[in-house]
Structures are given as structure tokens and as C-alpha cells.
Amino acid sequence: MRADYQKDGLLIVISGPSGVGKGTICSALRQRLPELTYSVSATTRAPREGEKEGVNYFFKTVPEFKKMIEHDELIEWAQYVGNYYGTPRRFVEETLKSGKDIVLEVEVQGALQVKQRFPKGIFIFLLPPTMEDLKKRILHRGTETEESLADRLGVAIDEFKQIHHYDYVVINDEVERACDRIEAIIMAEHCRKDRLILSQG
Ligand SMILES: Nc1nc2c(ncn2[C@@H]2O[C@H](COP(=O)(O)OP(=O)(O)O)[C@@H](O)[C@H]2O)c(=O)[nH]1
Numbered sequence: 509m510r511a512d513y514q515k516d517g518l519l520i521v522i523s524g525p526s527g528v529g530k531g532t533i534c535s536a537l538r539q540r541l542p543e544l545t546y547s548v549s550a551t552t553r554a555p556r557e558g559e560k561e562g563v564n565y566f567f568k569t570v571p572e573f574k575k576m577i578e579h580d581e582l583i584e585w586a587q588y589v590g591n592y593y594g595t596p597r598r599f600v601e602e603t604l605k606s607g608k609d610i611v612l613e614v615e616v617q618g619a620l621q622v623k624q625r626f627p628k629g630i631f632i633f634l635l636p637p638t639m640e641d642l643k644k645r646i647l648h649r650g651t652e653t654e655e656s657l658a659d660r661l662g663v664a665i666d667e668f669k670q671i672h673h674y675d676y677v678v679i680n681d682e683v684e685r686a687c688d689r690i691e692a693i694i695m696a697e698h699c700r701k702d703r704l705i706l707s708q709g
């Protein structure tokens with residue numbers, strides 16, 4: 509008897525430190541792999557210039573976010589540098605059930621919670637080529653004060669210690685090369701899923 513999860517889509521978690529390029533890589537993947545679905549997170553942080561409600565995030569007040577937690581509307585949530593972030597449950601579950609693959613872009617605490625609930629997920633840790641590159645990327649993005657830069661680098665060092673929980677490490681040296689690696693991982697995971705389905709009949 510074939511288990512239900514084998515008919516479900518793949519849950520792909522892209523994680524890693526702030527500024528490593530998760531957002532950049534996910535946008536590039538969207539162009540390359542339009543058949544993938546991307547989860548939109550809820551957050552209490554203020555929108556940055558150009559960010560749109562329901563596209564980049566669902567922007568919530570703290571009481572609204574806490575209500576989502578109470579009502580079990582989030583698969584995972586985490587507090588990150590003073591704000592709450594979480595993945596709405598229903599959209600992810602419905603997408604997987606419909607057989608489509610879904611990509612979650614989350615920081616490390618959240619990724620570990622997702623792993624507990626979805627142990628068959630594919631967990632990818634993005635690494636910067638060096639810490640200096642990471643610092644430059646965060647500064648180049650121009651969204652951080654000196655204080656929040658230091659916070660984010662401190663969090664990054666703790667996050668590297670969790671790499672052993674992940675299935676894959678991908679170095680984001682160049683965006684296209686990192687996407688090639690992620691695309692190869694997804695293709696290989698589909699082949700593995702096909703093998704499981706065929707071998708179990
Ligand atoms: N746990 C969790 N983390 C999230 C979620 N959405 C985004 N994040 C992460 O929260 C961190 C901060 O996100 P953001 O403020 O947009 O800054 P940036 O990703 O560093 O540009 C990043 O590491 C995101 O990947 C989520 O739904 N859950």
C-alpha cells in the first residue's frame with residue numbers, strides 16, 4: 509500500500525542566515541521553475557519599500573500574529589531580530605495535497621520546526637562563500653542599521669551550528685550556479701520519489 513505522502517508534492521525548505529541570498533535565489537528559482545509554488549509568510553515587521561501585502565509577506569500586528577499562533581494557523585513560527593515570522597499552514601497543506609511542490613524560505617529555528625512536522629521535507633542550507641561576503645551582502649542591501657547588522661551576523665554564527673539537521677548545503681557564490689545546484693537537488697528528489705512509488709506498487 510503506497511503511503512499518501514508519495515502522491516503529495518515535495519516540501520522544499522530553503523534556509524540559511526539573513527543576507528545569504530535566500531530571497532534572491534527564490535526569485536531566480538521562480539523564473540526558472542514556474543511550476544513550483546512559493547509560500548508567503550506572515551510577519552510583524554514593517555514592510556520595506558516596494559514590498560506588497562500578500563506577495564512578499566502578509567503584514568500583521570503583534571496581536572493578529574498571536575491570534576494566528578493560538579488558532580494553530582501556522583506550521584511554524586519564530587521570533588527573529590525582534591519580529592515574528594511564520595508560515596501559514598493551510599496553503600502549504602493544500603498545495604502539497606494537490607501534488608504540487610512548494611518552497612518555504614525560512615530562517616533556521618523555523619526550518620527545524622518544519623522538519624519535526626514534515627520529516628520527508630527537503631531541507632537546504634544556503635551558505636555564503638565567506639563571512640565577509642555575508643557582511644557585504646547585508647550592507648549592500650542597505651536595509652540594516654549597524655545594530656541590526658551585528659544582530660544578524662551573531663544569529664548567523666549560531667545558525668551555522670544547525671547545518672547537520674539539513675539534507676543539503678548549497679554555497680551561494682553566484683546566483684545562477686546556486687540555482688543550478690538547487691534545481692539538481694529537486695530533480696534528484698523527484699527521481700527518488702518515483703523510485704519509491706514504483707518499488708512499492
Ligand atoms: N521561521 C520563519 N522565518 C521566516 C519566515 N519568512 C521569512 N523568514 C525569515 O526571517 C528572516 C528575516 O526576514 P526579512 O526581515 O524579510 O529579512 P531578509 O530575509 O534578511 O531580507 C529571514 O531569514 C527569512 O528567511 C517564516 O515564515 N518563518
Ligand SMILES: Nc1ncnc2c1ncn2[C@@H]1O[C@H](COP(=O)(O)OP(=O)(O)O)[C@@H](O)[C@H]1O
Binds near residue numbers: 528646681
Ligand atoms: N550570489 C550572490 N552574489 C552576490 N550578491 C548576492 C548573491 N546572492 C544575493 N546577493 C545579494 O545579497 C543581498 C542579500 O540577499 P537577500 O536575497 O536579500 O538575502 P536573504 O533573503 O537571505 O536575507 C542582496 O543585496 C543580494 O542582491
